[in-house]
Amino acid sequence: MTGSQEPERRAAGSVSEPQGAIAAQSARASDEDLLGRVAAADPAALESLYERYKGMAFALAHRVTADAVLAEDVLQEAFLSVWRNAARFTPGKASGRTWIMAIVHHRAIDALRRKRPAGELPEGEILPPSLVVPDAWPEVAGRLDREEIERALASIPPDQREAIELAYFGGLTQTEIATHTGAALGTVKSRVRMGLQALRAALLAAATGPPLRPAGS
Amino acid sequence: MSAVRTLTCDQVRELAPFYVLGALEPGQVAAIRAHLPTCRDAHREMAELGGAAAYLAQLPAPLDPPDALGQRIMASVRAELRAGQRDQAAVERLVGSLGPQPRPVATAAPAASPVAAIPPSAPAAATQLPTAPEQLAALAATSRRPRIRPIWPVLGVGLLLILGLAGWGISSQSTIARQAARDQTLRSALLAVAQSGATVVHLSGKGSAAGASGFAVMPPDGPAYLVVTGLSTAPPGSAYEAWVGTAGAMRPAGQVTVGDDGVAILTGMHTSGPAIRLVAISLERSGATAGPSGSLLVSGQASP
Numbered sequence: 135m136t137g138s139q140e141p142e143r144r145a146a147g148s149v150s151e152p153q154g155a156i157a158a159q160s161a162r163a164s165d166e167d168l169l170g171r172v173a174a175a176d177p178a179a180l181e182s183l184y185e186r187y188k189g190m191a192f193a194l195a196h197r198v199t200a201d202a203v204l205a206e207d208v209l210q211e212a213f214l215s216v217w218r219n220a221a222r223f224t225p226g227k228a229s230g231r232t233w234i235m236a237i238v239h240h241r242a243i244d245a246l247r248r249k250r251p252a253g254e255l256p257e258g259e260i261l262p263p264s265l266v267v268p269d270a271w272p273e274v275a276g277r278l279d280r281e282e283i284e285r286a287l288a289s290i291p292p293d294q295r296e297a298i299e300l301a302y303f304g305g306l307t308q309t310e311i312a313t314h315t316g317a318a319l320g321t322v323k324s325r326v327r328m329g330l331q332a333l334r335a336a337l338l339a340a341a342t343g344p345p346l347r348p349a350g351s
Numbered sequence: 352m353s354a355v356r357t358l359t360c361d362q363v364r365e366l367a368p369f370y371v372l373g374a375l376e377p378g379q380v381a382a383i384r385a386h387l388p389t390c391r392d393a394h395r396e397m398a399e400l401g402g403a404a405a406y407l408a409q410l411p412a413p414l415d416p417p418d419a420l421g422q423r424i425m426a427s428v429r430a431e432l433r434a435g436q437r438d439q440a441a442v443e444r445l446v447g448s449l450g451p452q453p454r455p456v457a458t459a460a461p462a463a464s465p466v467a468a469i470p471p472s473a474p475a476a477a478t479q480l481p482t483a484p485e486q487l488a489a490l491a492a493t494s495r496r497p498r499i500r501p502i503w504p505v506l507g508v509g510l511l512l513i514l515g516l517a518g519w520g521i522s523s524q525s526t527i528a529r530q531a532a533r534d535q536t537l538r539s540a541l542l543a544v545a546q547s548g549a550t551v552v553h554l555s556g557k558g559s560a561a562g563a564s565g566f567a568v569m570p571p572d573g574p575a576y577l578v579v580t581g582l583s584t585a586p587p588g589s590a591y592e593a594w595v596g597t598a599g600a601m602r603p604a605g606q607v608t609v610g611d612d613g614v615a616i617l618t619g620m621h622t623s624g625p626a627i628r629l630v631a632i633s634l635e636r637s638g639a640t641a642g643p644s645g646s647l648l649v650s651g652q653a654s655p
Contacts, residue, residue, distance in 0.1 A: 175432060175435070177425060177428050177429055177432060180425070180428055181421070181425055184421055184424060184425075185421070188415065188416055188420075188421065189413035189414060189415050189416075190408070190409060190411075190413055192413075192414050192415065192416040193411035193412060193413050193414040194408050194411055196411070196414055197410075197411040205416070206416060206417070206420050209416055209420060209424070210420065210423060210424050210427070213424050213428075214424065214427060214428065214431075215548070217428050217431070218431075218547035218548050219547060219548070228405075232405045232408075235405070235408035235409075236373075236405070236408075238408070239373055239408055240373055243373050243374075278406065278409075280409050280410065280412070280413075283406050283407075283409055283410055284410060286406075287407075287410065298372065298407070301369060301372040301373075301374035302372045302373065302374065302404065302407045303407075305373070305374065306374060307369070307374055307375065307376055308369050308374065308375075311374075323365065323368070326368040326369060326372070327367075327368045327400075330368050330371070330372075330400045330403045330404060331399075331400070331403075333403040333406075334399060334400070334402065334403040337403060337406055
């Protein structure tokens, strides 16, 4: 599979019965149903989720770590974490996709921080991924494709976009972003907060309104 | 676990954008996680900002990993499943072999002060204490999730401790209260062992503590515990100190006190920092906690 943006609508491939029937059933199942089956220790359900999200997950892990081998390790750890913690997934708090991708992201940031020289490691333990990342707009989730999200991000001021990308993809803390950009800590805090608020508005607009234009155009 | 900082609602709101982006330092993350479940403020900013941040995961162009990766992941999952099924069957056999155990009977009316000192989740009187088979059944129920490490050594120590605590003198209400609290702590420690992703270290004594054994458990969520039986009471002016070893360093993990029942339980063991490779106990002069000054009386290595 190639990491489709509409994984839940994927059609089953042409495989023989009865495996074909099972595969088709898994292909039609929602992420939440599959996570419920994973919680009941069904490996086939995890395999379906992996097939559904491996492209998106590997791309995210690779973007964060910039290392294909490390990204493979991240995916292995992340999907084992999904396998072990699926019982903690609460439908309604977050979509299955958001939950899985949050785990992948946190694992990737962990890997990135461990890779840095010891002097750059933040103090304290590396915590397991946050399992409560609520979806603000479940009615919007799934409607936007990657290009629309790209346009939404491009529509916010460049300094806010840079701060968000350094935090999310670079794993930098607010202090590290301040050092990296030369901006005051308070400025960094404002940029990230305002940037996320602007991104939220742009995503909502993309889901409901006319196409967005990049900032400054 | 290290002490978690307490945050105000304003501080949580200030950190929220970085929290949802996964860009906080671990101590700040722990502080927010401690704040949110107990706060009367809904902290809607987490949902609003978190919803935007979630879409960032879809930005990189999809990239297929090597086919072999999926096969490796599923092989690991199936191995964990098989190991989990073996552990589950072992626990069920153990529970079945114990049979019903008589419950201790309280002989005095509950006294207010000692019972009030028990944590809210602890039973208020001995008549409500779960029996050993019940505790192990509870453990079995939470052990259904697959794990790869063997849990028999820890289960064995846990069973001995439960039976030992059940036989500990129930001569007064305060004793009952203490027993209930310790029993509850031990139960929590055993349930932590059953938690998916928990790191469990089997501890054994040597030298003057050759008969000591126990375990340390560091679950992904909740406090870490250290439970040891067979240690004699520390001589006056000295104390048992727990240590955790990482790559090239030993750090203090808390003071270990042997209870009246002969069991040493350390709740909230300090486990912050890099991956822990060793857990140990040494006898130190009171107040000297920079590092172990003598030999390690009890120790165990974490599995890689």
